[in-house]
Amino acid sequence: MEIKINKQILDNALEYVSKAVDTNPFIPAMKGILIEAEDDLITFIGSDGEISIKHTVKTSINAQIINPGICLVELNILKNVEKKLDGDISLITNDKLLTVIAGSDKYTLNLYDNTEYPSIDFSIYGEKLTIEWAKFKDIAKDVWFAAATDDKSVILGCVNISASNKQLKMLATDRYRYAQETLPIESDVEFNISVQQKNLKNILAFEHNGPITLHISDFKIAFEFDNNIIQSKIVEQIYMDVSKIMPKEFANTLIIEKRELNNLLNKASVIITESYNKIRLHIINKVLTISSSREEIAAAEIKTSNFEYSNDELKLALNSKFLRDAISVFDDKLKIQITKDNLKLVVTSASNPNNIQLFTGQKGF
8 A cells, every 4th residue: 555645634534533542452453543545535444342433535636545555553653653744644555564754754663464453334324313513512511421430330321312203312310310401303313322421422522513414223323524434332222211210299499590509519619529529508597508528627618698499498418519510501590499308409490491400419418
């Protein structure tokens, strides 16, 4: 194989596929990217076994195929070399070596055996949905923090993505909290899949303006935009039934501006840690107090009268991270509804009416 390609085009291609390459994989060949030059396309492929990315470059004066072929080269080494070069770069394979030339600079890199690289199916099939990339990212960011991160349950570590009746829905839960958001769509498609949260976050790290096309099947979800196909395996388990997770009745309601509550949390959280982030919320005599403590180290009490509450007194023990994550998806005024036993809190806001956040309280005020 021999190709001659502009540095910027090569740099873009390596940046795209690098997001799917594991630097310490079980199979050494997976450190590499597959470069294939054939007909009028130069194709770059990277994968960690869960996420796979294909970036294609159409031949032009800035991307020429001198001799067709294929090679598998370690990504990090090629990236480091490419960063040091300027102008047009030639990539030439000879047996088990890749020679990289730009001007008078020359590097020789060892190649992996490309037959050791897994065969990846990038064919497009299944339900098709076109959606603005920014909107899709926003919905995902508003729910994915509620997925489990302890790896004890594969399905609870997922974001569930479904569509029916011209509505796209994403939800996640770790059994202690629940986040859901919906978005009206024009396509009358139906699907229900679950994607590992970490995979979805890695995919959505891509910067792109404008629409993308999703292709959803029983085996994978593929994102197609520009000259890229980014795909992830889906978890072949049925997502847990969440139809009864939302309380039907609430005993009390707290109304407070997000800015006010954030201010209280920021001040009270100064002395607590990630491993111990319990706070206490107490309302009495029309004063709301958020308190926190670290045994034998420090204690804090932060008060406000800028709120509305439907009863005279409230005592709650809460995970401060759960509360902070729940309110992060909203702006302006928050409505926090609380069940009679004080164990379930549901946060909504007119600023994001399609989103619902639920989290559980803690025992031991």
